[in-house]
Amino acid sequence: MARSSTRRRPAAPTADGGVNPKAPCPCGSGRRYKHCHGSGYAPQVARPFEGLPGEPHWVALRELVPAATVALRTADGRDVTLASVLPGGVPALVRANGEILLGVQLPASSDDVSRDLGTALAAALEAPAGAPVDPGPVGGAGSAGPRLQELLDLEAPFAVTVHPDFGFWLEGADTGPAAQAGLEQANQAILPTEALEGLGAAYWVRPGSERAHLRWVRPEPEERLLDALARLSASGEILLGEGTRYAGAFRAHGLVVPVWDLPADTPAADWVGPATAFQERLERALAATEPLNADERRARAGLISRQITLR
Structure with missing residues (x-):
């Protein structure tokens, strides 16, 4: 679904606050500050996955591939599983065994998808095992966490595993009939x-x-x-x-x-x-x-x- 390419942001710092309006915007868009966040509007980051290993695959998992996973590693050595989508479209979850899953397909996004996902990942890294992940606002002007490029090991390999169904959602979990029924319903929507x-x-x-x-x-x-x-x-x-x-x-x-x-x-x-x-x-x-x-x-x-x- 098409999403708006510009979104209203809270008032940005002025030049008197230490930001040169002619300098590159701190958000990394490549525009001058006065034409980017300094204008009060945030243009969409054109290539949010630029600089990450496997950039084309990030795009594919975000937009095209229904069921896939990738083993990621954070800059401080923690393991994370990237998933094309998670149950209910949640941005992240932490299993009872401590495994962190990050979903790349979100129901909404801001001007910077990398920051949306980084916000969710940062919250998951701090959440206790088996507890709900609450990243706060994700996909709107309130997404203010780190970008993926700040959190992930950029030298780690990026190998995609495409799955025939969403069985990986329940791997290692003790689930009941309701979860199994939800899984079967989701599987029916998968295109080969x-x-x-x-x-x-x-x-x-x-x-x-x-x-x-x-x-x-x-x-x-x-x-x-x-x-x-x-x-x-x-x-x-x-x-x-x-x-x-x-x-x-x-x-x-x-x-x-x-x-x-x-x-x-x-x-x-x-x-x-x-x-x-x-x-x-x-x-x-x-x-x-x-x-x-x-x-x-x-x-x-x-x-x-x-x-x-x-x-």
Whole structure:
């Protein structure tokens, strides 16, 4: 669901309070303070997961992947399990054995998703085992905790495990019929999803019996990627094989997510080869430096017309 890109903030400190209005804003947006938090409005942080290992996967787990987990480590050595979503959409929980789970899909968000999640993680790190996590306001102007980049070990590996269902919610827990019923209900909403091995944040999903999709979160800057895709589109090299169609792209959290329609009856593993070949074509197109020709410019305009933004 689209979310507002600007949200009202409480009155920001003035220059007399020690903030130079022409200096970069302390929030890290890259804007001058007077045009960012100094204006009384907070522009949405374009790439909230920038600087984290696995940035494209963070975007995928936030927007595209229904059930997945990642083992994280905090800067002070504590283990955390990142989950695509937690029961009831809660931002974090601490199990009776002390295991901390952080959910990346939240029902609301502020101008900085990283700060929302960092606020929840900071509260979970302080919560006793088995106790409810109360991070305070998350997803609004009141989210004032640390960012993920301040809390996590940025050198730790980032390996996604995609699950066929939400069984990981109840691992190691003594649950009753109500919890099991809730789990079964949640599982019914999951679309079959698989990661394509060795291809970064490339995820196959089958939403029905007629078509499947490949959704591929790309790490490249948007303008450079669009130029490369335009070159491939104009040359007829943007497809993944017979029966495929380039459907368009999402723009999510500062990254572009190209999407292809695929035949539904072809298993996910069978697309690793075609996608690898496309990756090689894309790398050549990304390396090109000559200006786009007329056909490529028309192709680029067509690509932009089929691109939507998720917020």
